[in-house]
Amino acid sequence: MEDCLAKKMEITVSEAEKRTGRNAMNMQETYTAYLIETRAVESQSEGQCAPVDSLWRRYSEFELLRNYLSVTYPHIVVPPLPEKRADFVWHKLSADNMDPDFVERRRIGLENFLLRVASHPVLCQDKIFYSFLTQEGGWKEMVNETGFQLKADSRLKALNATFRVKNPDKRFTELKHYSDELQSVISHLLRVRARVADRLYGVYKVHGNYGRVFSEWSAIEKEMGDGLQSAGHHMDVYAASIDDILEEEEHYADQLKEYLFYAEALRAVCRKHELMQYDLEMAAQDLTSKKQQCEELATGTVRTFSLKGMTSKLFGQETPEQREAKIKVLEEQIQEGEEQLKAKNLEGRDFVKSAWADIERFKEQKNHDLKEALISYAVMQISMCKKGIQVWTNAKECFSKM
Amino acid sequence: DTSLGEVNSFSPSMPISPSSMINQYKFEDEPELRDLFITVDDPESHITAIETFITYRVVTKTSRGEFDSSEYEVRRRYQDFLWLKSKLEEAHPTLIIPPLPEKFIMKGMVERFNDEFIETRRKALHKFLNRIADHPTLTFNEDFKIFLTAQAWELSSHKKQGPGLLSRMGQTVRAVASSVRGGVKNRPEMFTEMNDYMETFSQKINVLDKIAHRIYKEEREYFNEMKEYGPIHTLWSASEEDIADSLKGVASCIDKCCKATEKRMAGLSENLLPILHEYVLYSEILMGVLKRRDQIQGELDSKVDALANKKTEKDLFSEEIGKLEDKVECANNALKADWDRWKQNMQCDMRSTFTNVAENNLRYYEECLATWESFLASQTVDLHVEEDSEDRP
Numbered sequence: 001m002e003d004c005l006a007k008k009m010e011i012t013v014s015e016a017e018k019r020t021g022r023n024a025m026n027m028q029e030t031y032t033a034y035l036i037e038t039r040a041v042e043s044q045s046e047g048q049c050a051p052v053d054s055l056w057r058r059y060s061e062f063e064l065l066r067n068y069l070s071v072t073y074p075h076i077v078v079p080p081l082p083e084k085r086a087d088f089v090w091h092k093l094s095a096d097n098m099d100p101d102f103v104e105r106r107r108i109g110l111e112n113f114l115l116r117v118a119s120h121p122v123l124c125q126d127k128i129f130y131s132f133l134t135q136e137g138g139w140k141e142m143v144n145e146t147g148f149q150l151k152a153d154s155r156l157k158a159l160n161a162t163f164r165v166k167n168p169d170k171r172f173t174e175l176k177h178y179s180d181e182l183q184s185v186i187s188h189l190l191r192v193r194a195r196v197a198d199r200l201y202g203v204y205k206v207h208g209n210y211g212r213v214f215s216e217w218s219a220i221e222k223e224m225g226d227g228l229q230s231a232g233h234h235m236d237v238y239a240a241s242i243d244d245i246l247e248e249e250e251h252y253a254d255q256l257k258e259y260l261f262y263a264e265a266l267r268a269v270c271r272k273h274e275l276m277q278y279d280l281e282m283a284a285q286d287l288t289s290k291k292q293q294c295e296e297l298a299t300g301t302v303r304t305f306s307l308k309g310m311t312s313k314l315f316g317q318e319t320p321e322q323r324e325a326k327i328k329v330l331e332e333q334i335q336e337g338e339e340q341l342k343a344k345n346l347e348g349r350d351f352v353k354s355a356w357a358d359i360e361r362f363k364e365q366k367n368h369d370l371k372e373a374l375i376s377y378a379v380m381q382i383s384m385c386k387k388g389i390q391v392w393t394n395a396k397e398c399f400s401k402m
Numbered sequence: 403d404t405s406l407g408e409v410n411s412f413s414p415s416m417p418i419s420p421s422s423m424i425n426q427y428k429f430e431d432e433p434e435l436r437d438l439f440i441t442v443d444d445p446e447s448h449i450t451a452i453e454t455f456i457t458y459r460v461v462t463k464t465s466r467g468e469f470d471s472s473e474y475e476v477r478r479r480y481q482d483f484l485w486l487k488s489k490l491e492e493a494h495p496t497l498i499i500p501p502l503p504e505k506f507i508m509k510g511m512v513e514r515f516n517d518e519f520i521e522t523r524r525k526a527l528h529k530f531l532n533r534i535a536d537h538p539t540l541t542f543n544e545d546f547k548i549f550l551t552a553q554a555w556e557l558s559s560h561k562k563q564g565p566g567l568l569s570r571m572g573q574t575v576r577a578v579a580s581s582v583r584g585g586v587k588n589r590p591e592m593f594t595e596m597n598d599y600m601e602t603f604s605q606k607i608n609v610l611d612k613i614a615h616r617i618y619k620e621e622r623e624y625f626n627e628m629k630e631y632g633p634i635h636t637l638w639s640a641s642e643e644d645i646a647d648s649l650k651g652v653a654s655c656i657d658k659c660c661k662a663t664e665k666r667m668a669g670l671s672e673n674l675l676p677i678l679h680e681y682v683l684y685s686e687i688l689m690g691v692l693k694r695r696d697q698i699q700g701e702l703d704s705k706v707d708a709l710a711n712k713k714t715e716k717d718l719f720s721e722e723i724g725k726l727e728d729k730v731e732c733a734n735n736a737l738k739a740d741w742d743r744w745k746q747n748m749q750c751d752m753r754s755t756f757t758n759v760a761e762n763n764l765r766y767y768e769e770c771l772a773t774w775e776s777f778l779a780s781q782t783v784d785l786h787v788e789e790d791s792e793d794r795p
Contacts, residue, residue, distance in 0.1 A: 178641060185638040192631050199624035206620050209613045217606040220599050224749055231756070367644040371781070374648045378655070378778045385771035389764060394759035402753040 079116035081260030082109025208239030227402035501683030632656035
């Protein structure tokens, strides 16, 4: 961790700005651009403040970066981006991507993404990532030149492998189940939390109605007037307090959302393993069948049914020279195949080893982060209760003076 | 002779002068001097061929001499309470008769006799009788005494006596007639003030009633969502190892807060909602009382106007007018005293009800605070334990 970029460089996503431009089809579009600021850390310890470098990036460029990282490092659990569209909203929250609150939370999410990548022992060393942070022009071209899109596995291929693979590493199968459960339970939790927030908002805001009525009522009362009026004021304070409380809670929800999206990153690693394993199994199967063919030709026995065998029986045997030629070709293919199989085996084992190392790292990070999130949730609840106690203590005093 | 509006029912034959009646109107409730204790309980369903109805047991304990016994137990149905109220209104048109729970509930009731409805009604009926018992004048009303003590058949035969339908209709006609003429023209300043006050009070109390119901509804919806929130954390803990305890801890906190919210709701429905509802009813009653005072005044005013136009028969008229003037003065004094008493009680009720609401909310937040603080403490203890074990070689 000592070598990771995060230790050497301060990274922030400090601003968000609305922009208009032309898209690929030359139509006008509105989008948000984010300002990434970087500053070298080392020179600070010398008492000097290093200059701040900055550049603007939009969400689609972050997506491109992440796609590149996922394809280039398939054994790594790549940190997820904050959501593209607002999800799990409740009535006060806007589903509009241009909404300033959404943009603000996305800004924080993007900064978090960059910090995650910068503190990852492997990912932080990537040149494309470094350029993303430091090189404004020509970055997109640079990424495309790596040709990473060609390396990407097709979804269909991956699905096929998932169904057909015979002996995947059990740990990956378990991990896949875990990530499915994690995704399901966090989605459910976020949905219900949004509904709870909505209802809580309602309870607090309705109390705000007391303020005006108490004030109007106090106008006709001689002795009760003061108590009513001041109690009404406290009810207004109570009603207004929910806005800050729920805004803080949205940050908690965002922390959970990150791990909701991490589930997909976990699944991606599992898929890669299944693909590689399937590939290996297919190659081994192919090799076995070629060896068998070879044996049959050499010994003259036909153990397996083949169209060629049938046609040769019908239309006459081949000449010994033809048979020799075939055997030679097969022997070459078998040798190639064995080398390839060896390489694939090695590749597969390396993948499993390095993937599992990153998964263990991820598990520790997840446990730490989620525990912290739960603790911060408790702290928020405690703060909300204390505010409530203060308001109602004041209100009680006013009421008792009525 | 019942032309005097206020007749002391204790001795119906003795006309009482206005000044001596003022002594009876103490607006301080003195519970230590109470000599009449009433409870309403034990609702029972009765099914006949024609109808189904509920009766309530009314138990009275008293040390008063005018009661033959010191303890009575009778069964009364809602109709009987309605009868009592109308008798009291008849006998004391400018006194504030306590509200009765309504006949029907407008919305949301499928079955007329569900347990919640019956219990709410029982409590309201209990309050109704006790408020009458605490009232310095109404407590000595003869019909009230009969209501508390008579057996069922005695009560029904008593109900059939008294002014017949025709005379009651006659009263209503006169009342309507005099209301057409006003009684507002010569209304004393004090009663105009009362009228203005009541109009505003009535508005505000109705709005408050709606707000309180809204709050209850929002709290219930919140409670319903919270019920689902806690268990998700428990479900999650099943697929985790290291954070399972933290998740279960959060689940337990949410469940406890959920229960606390249920208690808070119950507090609202037991205290604030019924009281506000009673004062909504009271505001209607008070507007009615002010109207009746105006009617009595109207009778006098119309007679005075008639006298001004007549040259002969002045003596006859002046005697009648004298009686009406007494009637108006009694009515005004009775209302003034009862009004002051009502205002005191209202202030007291509002103070204690809203203080209770505040206390309910305090209890709720304090309970929730304790729950989350103990969870937090458990989590930080774990962290310290982990740190310690890492330090050890």
